[in-house]
Amino acid sequence: MAFINDFFKEAIATAILIILVLALRIIISKLVKRFAKTTHRIEHRTNLVIKYIHLLTTILSIIALIIIWGVQPKDIIIAISSITTVVGVAMFAQWSILSNITSGVILFFSFPFKIGDVIRIHDKDFPIVAEIQDIRAFHVALKTEDGERIVYPNNLLFQKGISIMKNHFNETNFVD
Structure with a gap:
């Protein structure tokens, strides 16, 4: 008490x-x-x-x-x-x-791209054009037109220029 x-x-x-x-x-x-x-x-x-x-x-x-x-x-x-x-x-x-x-x-919260968008990463040494497959806590999963899967760190998306491509690839190229 x-x-x-x-x-x-x-x-x-x-x-x-x-x-x-x-x-x-x-x-x-x-x-x-x-x-x-x-x-x-x-x-x-x-x-x-x-x-x-x-x-x-x-x-x-x-x-x-x-x-x-x-x-x-x-x-x-x-x-x-x-x-x-x-x-x-x-x-x-x-x-x-x-x-x-x-x-x-x-x-x-703030970036303009989403899963399914095709993006171009403006990297001088390793330019990438790919579709966003998934966005995770540590990385973004990308898939190129050739079917190559790329795991790209989130922090690099802020360090490189990104373009969102409109109707760049044929939709069937990215179907698993």
């Missing part, structure tokens, strides 16, 4: 935070799904973006819980900066993975 009396405010704040986080997750999921439906995005890509957003809200809610239960903000900042430093050093060699994930999310 003493625990309840001593930490009543923290318990109420925790309950409110949990309710808010659950409501926020539901609202965000519905908004992203509505956006995906109106822009004709692929469902598995939609679910991937929702997972990323849920991970972010979970991390922020854990930080909020730590503050609610009395940890000083300066101690949180020290802990987060230490963790970030360790993770940053560990992930420095893996920057391309993070870059591809970020690019995948950006491609979901």
Whole structure:
């Protein structure tokens, strides 16, 4: 009984935070799904973006819980900066993975091409004209007119010029 009396405010704040986080997750999921439906995005890509957003809200809610239960903000900042430093050093060699994930999310929300479009990638050394077969978290699957399958990293799509080709190939060339 003493625990309840001593930490009543923290318990109420925790309950409110949990309710808010659950409501926020539901609202965000519905908004992203509505956006995906109106822009004709692929469902598995939609679910991937929702997972990323849920991970972010979970991390922020854990930080909020730590503050609610009395940890000083300066101690949180020290802990987060230490963790970030360790993770940053560990992930420095893996920057391309993070870059591809970020690019995948950006491609979901803002890029003008979609699965089924034929694109030209303006690369001086390796120009590509191919149909987009799939857009994943890390890469885009492409198929050329000759049937060659190419896996192209998402982050390179932001570094190279892209043209969307209209009626460039005969539709039967790309049927599996």
